Amino acid sequence: MENPILTSLPVELIINIISLLDWRTILVCREVCRLFHSIVEEDRAQYEIELAVSGMVDGPPSTFSTSDRLALLKERKAAWESLRWVESQDFSMMQGHIWELYGNVFAQSSTPDVLHFRQLPSKYRKIEEKEWSVTLDMHVRDFTMDPAQDLLVLIEEPTLLPNTNTTTCSIRIHLRSLTTGDRHRLAPQPAILIHELDARNVRATYTLRVCDNLLGIFFDYEREDADPELTVWDWTTGKVIFTWCFDSEIVTFAFLNSRFLLVGSAFGSGDIDIQAQLYVFDMTKPSSKKFGRRTDYFCVFLWPEFDFWANPVDLSIRSDPSPTWQPNSKAQLPFSTAPGNRLFIITVSLMTNHRIIPYDTFVPADTLLSHIEALSTEVRCREIEWDxxxxxxxxxxxxxxxxxSVWVCYVFGTKFVSLTEPTLTSPQTLEIRDFNQLAIKRDAKVQDGISHHVHDTTVVRKVFANEIHTSLPYRVIKRTLPPHSSLEPIFTAAMCSEDNLILVDVSMPHAYRTERFSNVARRFAV
Structure with missing residues (x-):
């Protein structure tokens, strides 16, 4: 029976009240009465539901009406679920050998001191393609960026001095504006972070991550007398939050949120009972001291033990965007990926029977955060077993x-993009695995039938000490690529951003080829 008090309210007032509710409550309201059901079927309520199911959040007020946003959101969703490409574009690959893809911006270098940026377009979020270049006053060894904060982080190529008696090496990290190359307005003065290495004349590789005001860099050195280090700064103040040193371990990291840092670790050859671990460190208790791995972590997620004959040779964690990332409000985008709608892909490469075989573990952020939030803040070093x-x-x-290992931007939000190798009897296939659990529960269908859901259990044998069973549901979308020919290359990697897909072809050096999928996704072929 309809509630006379509720239904006697003006319809406009009821609509405003419902628009303030979360999507779950809106769905409950739909079952209250026929009036509420009809209101929930209106655009404002439907938009809230579609945002939640799509893993998106509403954008700032703009000229887009609610009806406009709902229509664009539905069109974007349909385009991702069909993967139709409608145009192509070729452009040259530059010679600088460093690149980055983040927040719908693709960047590459032409020389060690010049970076070129390309904002990738989106029809459904009304993003126009834009290009610009930044000339720098240094040679850049590596870099990362955050377009939402107009942040460009540059690692200066260190100068090696073979005849010096110094025992340390200084790594200079510059904090610049992405659009101008000048000092970032929020950076300290001078806008340079210095990392002192307790060894001289060593070459390093760097892994850089930004999460709001936090900058994490993993320094991995080629020489054995220099231990790898992971340092986190508050880049707006220049202060070190944490520094960890690692000895004879394979290490990788990612920000779980603005409080917790996720550090993956695995022992190398020669260790007994080899096991990978995911350590969680609390960054609200900063310290400039250098810690070892077992010092003071909040908790650790344990993997099952590897088989005696399986030896880890590489470990990586990938997750984009950062947990606090949002597009610049000045862009006035109608909607964007929800901060919590994130997937971690943890890849371990194992040497077994003289072969290196990679295994992927797909972990939604909620899986880890739900266990962390259940722990008492007074509990330290808690071990969370694999089971x-x-x-x-x-x-x-x-x-x-x-x-x-070069083209690593294969995840954005809950989507993971990959390619299969072509064979004599089957062409190459582009595949997206989407771990958005709400979309799966609603069991969204597409008319052309290229999407299906996976609910059965995956069993992994002869890699770990025991059989491993995992069953997190996911949705698969596949698209067959044109057969290889003089006009159609064989692609070697796939990458993903918020609105685009990028396919990489290394058979044609120094050239990118771009195609757009349903005005949503683009591909770059090198």
Missing amino acids: EWGPTGTRLMRSSSLHD
Whole structure:
């Protein structure tokens, strides 16, 4: 029976009240009465529901009406679920050998001191393509960026001095504006962070991550007398939050949120009972001291032990965007990816039977955060066994796609993009695995039938000490690529951003080829 008090309210007032509710409550309201059901079917309520199911959040007030936003959101969703490309574009690959893809901006260098940026377009979020270049006063060894904060982080190529008696090496990290190359307005003065290495004349590789005001860099050195280090700064003040040193370990990291840092670790050859771990460190208790791995972590997620004959040779964690990332409000985009709508892909490469085989573990951020939030803040160094979090909260499987350690931007939000190798009888296939659990629960269908859901259990044998069973559901969207020819290359890697897909071809050096999928996704072929 309809509630006379509620239904006697003006319809406009009821609409305003419902628009303030979360999507779950809106769905409950739909079952209250026929009036509420009709209101929920209106655009304002439907838009809230579609945002939630799509893993998106509403943008700032702009000229877009609610009806406009709902229509654009539905069109964007349909385009991703069909993967139709409608145009192509070729442009040259530059010679600088460093690049980055983040927040719908693709950047590459032409020389060690010049960076070129390309903002990738989106029809459904009304983003126009834009290009610009920045000339720098240094040679850049590596870099990362955050377009939402107009932040460009540059690692200066260190100068090696073979005849000096110094025992340390200084790594200079510059904080610049992405649009101008000048000092970032929020950076300290001078806008340079200095990392002192307790060894001289060593070359390093760098892994850089930004999360709001936090900058994390993992320094991995080629020489054995220099231990790898992971340092986190508050880049707006220049202060070190944490520094960890690692000895004879394979290490990788990612920001879980603005409080917790996720550090993956695995022992190398020669260790007994080899096991990968995901350490969680609390960054609200900063310290400039250098810590070892076992010093003071908040908790650790344990993987099952590897088989005696399986030796880890590489470990990586990928997740984009950062947990606090949002587009610049000045862009006035109608909607964007929700901060919590994130997937971690943890890849371990194992040496077994004289072969290196990669295995991917797909872990939604909620799987880890739900266990962390359940712990008391007074509890330290808590071990969370694999059986507590892994079997139903993850999906672990042998990688069936082409893995290239160079082109690593294969995840955005809950989407993972990959390519299969072509054979004599079957062409190459582009595949998206989407771990958006709300979309799966609603069991969204597409008319052309290229999407299906996976609910069965994946079993991994002869890699770990025991059989591993995982069952986190996911949705698969596949698209067959044109057969290889003089006009159609064989792609070697796939990358993903918020609105675009990028396919990489290394058979044609120094050239990018771009195609747009349903005005949503683009591909770059090198």
